[in-house]
Amino acid sequence: MKTNLVKADFKKIVSDIDKIDTDTILVITDLNVWSLYHKELDLENNLNGKKVIVWKAPEGEKVKEFSEYQSCLEFFLAKGVHRNCHLVALGGGATSDFAGFVASTLLRGISWSIIPTTMLSMIDASIGGKVAINTGEGKNLVGSFHLPHNVWLNTVVLKTLPEEELRSGRGELLKYAFLNKDIFNEINSDDSDLDKVIELCSQYKLKITEEDFKETGNRKILNLGHSFGHVLERVYHLCHGEAVMWGMVLIFKILDRRDLLNSLQQLKILLNWGEVEPPWRHRHFPTEDIMVYLQRDKKTTSSGAIDLILIDNPGEPLIKSFKFSEVQALLEKAEDELKTFCL
Amino acid sequence: MKTNLVKADFKKIVSDIDKIDTDTILVITDLNVWSLYHKELDLENNLNGKKVIVWKAPEGEKVKEFSEYQSCLEFFLAKGVHRNCHLVALGGGATSDFAGFVASTLLRGISWSIIPTTMLSMIDASIGGKVAINTGEGKNLVGSFHLPHNVWLNTVVLKTLPEEELRSGRGELLKYAFLNKDIFNEINSDDSDLDKVIELCSQYKLKITEEDFKETGNRKILNLGHSFGHVLERVYHLCHGEAVMWGMVLIFKILDRRDLLNSLQQLKILLNWGEVEPPWRHRHFPTEDIMVYLQRDKKTTSSGAIDLILIDNPGEPLIKSFKFSEVQALLEKAEDELKTFCL
Numbered sequence: 001m002k003t004n005l006v007k008a009d010f011k012k013i014v015s016d017i018d019k020i021d022t023d024t025i026l027v028i029t030d031l032n033v034w035s036l037y038h039k040e041l042d043l044e045n046n047l048n049g050k051k052v053i054v055w056k057a058p059e060g061e062k063v064k065e066f067s068e069y070q071s072c073l074e075f076f077l078a079k080g081v082h083r084n085c086h087l088v089a090l091g092g093g094a095t096s097d098f099a100g101f102v103a104s105t106l107l108r109g110i111s112w113s114i115i116p117t118t119m120l121s122m123i124d125a126s127i128g129g130k131v132a133i134n135t136g137e138g139k140n141l142v143g144s145f146h147l148p149h150n151v152w153l154n155t156v157v158l159k160t161l162p163e164e165e166l167r168s169g170r171g172e173l174l175k176y177a178f179l180n181k182d183i184f185n186e187i188n189s190d191d192s193d194l195d196k197v198i199e200l201c202s203q204y205k206l207k208i209t210e211e212d213f214k215e216t217g218n219r220k221i222l223n224l225g226h227s228f229g230h231v232l233e234r235v236y237h238l239c240h241g242e243a244v245m246w247g248m249v250l251i252f253k254i255l256d257r258r259d260l261l262n263s264l265q266q267l268k269i270l271l272n273w274g275e276v277e278p279p280w281r282h283r284h285f286p287t288e289d290i291m292v293y294l295q296r297d298k299k300t301t302s303s304g305a306i307d308l309i310l311i312d313n314p315g316e317p318l319i320k321s322f323k324f325s326e327v328q329a330l331l332e333k334a335e336d337e338l339k340t341f342c343l
Numbered sequence: 344m345k346t347n348l349v350k351a352d353f354k355k356i357v358s359d360i361d362k363i364d365t366d367t368i369l370v371i372t373d374l375n376v377w378s379l380y381h382k383e384l385d386l387e388n389n390l391n392g393k394k395v396i397v398w399k400a401p402e403g404e405k406v407k408e409f410s411e412y413q414s415c416l417e418f419f420l421a422k423g424v425h426r427n428c429h430l431v432a433l434g435g436g437a438t439s440d441f442a443g444f445v446a447s448t449l450l451r452g453i454s455w456s457i458i459p460t461t462m463l464s465m466i467d468a469s470i471g472g473k474v475a476i477n478t479g480e481g482k483n484l485v486g487s488f489h490l491p492h493n494v495w496l497n498t499v500v501l502k503t504l505p506e507e508e509l510r511s512g513r514g515e516l517l518k519y520a521f522l523n524k525d526i527f528n529e530i531n532s533d534d535s536d537l538d539k540v541i542e543l544c545s546q547y548k549l550k551i552t553e554e555d556f557k558e559t560g561n562r563k564i565l566n567l568g569h570s571f572g573h574v575l576e577r578v579y580h581l582c583h584g585e586a587v588m589w590g591m592v593l594i595f596k597i598l599d600r601r602d603l604l605n606s607l608q609q610l611k612i613l614l615n616w617g618e619v620e621p622p623w624r625h626r627h628f629p630t631e632d633i634m635v636y637l638q639r640d641k642k643t644t645s646s647g648a649i650d651l652i653l654i655d656n657p658g659e660p661l662i663k664s665f666k667f668s669e670v671q672a673l674l675e676k677a678e679d680e681l682k683t684f685c686l
Contacts, residue, residue, distance in 0.1 A: 070409050077480035108486045137420035143451045296423055
C-alpha cells in the first residue's frame with residue numbers, strides 16, 4: 001500500500017472522503033481544530049449516506065495519554081463500528097499520532113487518512129505511518145507502523161496557526177534542508193515559496209519512508225536533530241521544531257562544524273526566525289539528562305551505542321554509531337563553550 | 344517472515360532461546376504456569392549472558408484487561424528495554440494473545456515467540472499472529488496482527504492440564520476435523536495419536552494463516568463454530584472449545600445437516616467426550632443475544648450481513664454471507680426443537 005499525498009482544499013477533501021468505499025467515517029480531532037473547521041467541512045451533511053462518528057480529543061500532547069486511548073476505543077466500539085470503517089484524523093501531529101494508533105489497533109486495524117492542520121504535521125507526523133501514544137516512561141514508546149491511505153495538504157489552514165506552531169514547523173523545515181539539497185536550494189532561492197517548501201518536505205519524507213517503512217535503515221536519517229532535540233524540548237520546555245533545530249546546532253557544534261552552523265544561521269534568517277538565543281545560554285547544560293535519555297531511546301541498540309545522524313554537506317546525511325561514552329565525552333568537552341555560544 | 348513451528352522439549356526450547364540474536368529476553372507468563380515450569384526452564388541461569396525480565400500476569404482472561412496491558416508496558420519500559428529485545432510468551436491462549444499485543448506495540452513492535460502450555464493454544468491461539476486484548480465492549484476488539492518467530496510445541500505440558508482445559512482443546516480439534524480431511528482421518532484411524540492430531544492441527548492452521556495473514560479471505564474458515572460459539576460461551580459460561588463445538592452443532596442443526604451431526608457425534612466419542620447435553624437443552628435459547636453479538640462481530644460487513652462458515656462435507660468448508668434477518672429466521676425456526684434436541 002502507498003499513501004496518496006495530495007494538495008487539496010476542503011471541498012476536494014470532502015469529495016475524496018465521500019468516495020471512500022465505506023458506510024461509516026470515524027473522525028478524531030481536537031476540540032479547537034473542530035471548532036475552527038467543522039462548519040466548513042460539514043461532514044454530517046456533505047457525505048452521501050455515510051454515518052459520521054466524531055471523537056473530540058483534548059488539545060496537544062494530552063490526547064496521547066493512555067486513558068484517552070482506552071476511552072476513544074471504547075467510544076467507537078460502543079457505537080458498533082466494523083472493520084470497513086475508515087478513520088479520518090483532523091488536527092496536528094499529536095492528534096494524528098494518536099488517531100493512527102487507534103486505527104492500527106481498533107478491531108486489529110482499520111484504514112485511515114489525515115487532514116493535517118499544522119505545518120509540522122504536514123511535513124512530518126502525517127507522513128510515513130509511525131503512530132504512537134506516550135507513557136509515564138517517555139514519548140511515543142507505545143505504538144505501531146500503520147500507513148494512512150490519504151494525506152491531504154491544505155496549506156490555507158496555516159493562516160490560523162499561532163506563532164509558536166509556525167516556529168515549530170520551521171524547525172523541521174530546517175532539518176529537511178540539511179537532508180535534501182532541493183529543499184536547501186528552494187529555501188535559498190530568490191523567489192522561495194513556503195507552500196512549495198512544505199510540499200517538497202512532505203514528498204521527500206514520503207519517499208524515504210516508502211523505501212524503509214520499518215526504520216531498519218535509511219529512514220533513521222529523519223531523526224537528524226532529534227536525539228538531543230527531545231531532551232532539550234523537555235528540559236527547556238521548547239516547542240518540538242525549535243528543539244530539533246537546537247538539537248542540530250548541538251550536533252554540529254560538538255563535532256566542530258562551523259560551516260554547517262553558518263549555513264543553518266543563513267537558513268534561519270531566510271525562514272524569518274529572528275534572533276533566538278540557544279536555550280542553554282548562561283544556564284545549566286543538561287549533559288546528564290541527555291545521557292539518561294539516549295540510553296532509553298528506541299534507537300539505542302544492545303551494544304551500549306546509539307546511531308546519531310550527521311551531515312557531511314547539506315543534502316548529504318550519514319548515520320554513525322556512537323558509544324555512549326563517546327557522546328558523553330563530546331558533550332562534556334563542549335559544555336563550557338556552549339554556555340556563551342551564539343549562532 | 345514465517346513462523347518457525349517445531350516440536351521441542353524444554354531443553355531444546357532453552358537452547359533455541361539462547362541462540363536468538365538479542366541481549367535481553369522479556370518473558371510474559373501467568374503465575375500458575377511460571378510456578379510449574381520456571382525451575383525446569385531456569386532461564387536466568389541457562390541463557391549465556393542474556394538479561395531476563397519476567398512479567399507474571401494473572402491467570403486466564405484477566406490478563407487481557409486494559410489495565411494489565413498498560414501496567415505490563417510500563418513495567419518493561421521502566422526496565423530500559425530496547426527494540427532488539429525478544430519477548431517470549433509462556434502460557435495458554437490468553438497469555439499469548441496479550442503478550443503478542445504487548446510485543447506488537449512496545450517501541451512500535453519487537454519480535455516474539457511462544458511456548459504454548461495448553462492444547463487450545465498449541466493448535467489455535469499460538470498460530471497465525473492474531474493478538475488482542477478485551478474491552479468492556481467485548482473480547483479481542485483491540486489488537487493487531489503480529490507473527491511470532493517461533494512456536495515450540497511441547498506436548499508433555501498437557502499432562503498437567505485440568506479436564507476443562509483438555510475439553511476446550513478437544514472442541515477446537517473437532518473444528519479442525521471438519522475443515523481438513525487429514526485431521527478427520529487421523530482422529531478416525533485405529534491407531535489415532537493425540538500428539539499427531541495436535542501437530543496436524545497446528546500445521547494446518549499455520550498453512551491457512553500464511554496464505555491469508557490479514558484474514559481478508561480463506562482464513563475466515565477458521566471461524567467455523569465461532570460466530571455462535573462466542574455467544575454460547577458467554578451465555579452458558581462454557582469453556583471456549585466446548586462453546587465452539589456447540590456452535591458447530593448449532594450451524595449444522597439450523598441448516599438441517601443430520602449427516603454432519605452424526606459425524607460430529609462419532610468424533611466426539613473418539614475424543615472421549617462422554618455424554619454431554621447441549622447447554623440450551625430445556626433452557627431459554629439465546630436468539631436475541633446471538634443477534635446482538637453478530638451485529639457487533641468484527642466479521643460483520645457494512646451491508647447488514649455476516650460471513651458464516653459452513654461445511655459441505657468433512658474437509659470441505661465454505662464461506663457464505665447471510666443477512667441478519669436470514670440468520671434470525673433460521674434460529675427462530677429451530678428454537679423449539681433445540682430445547683429437546685440431543686446429539
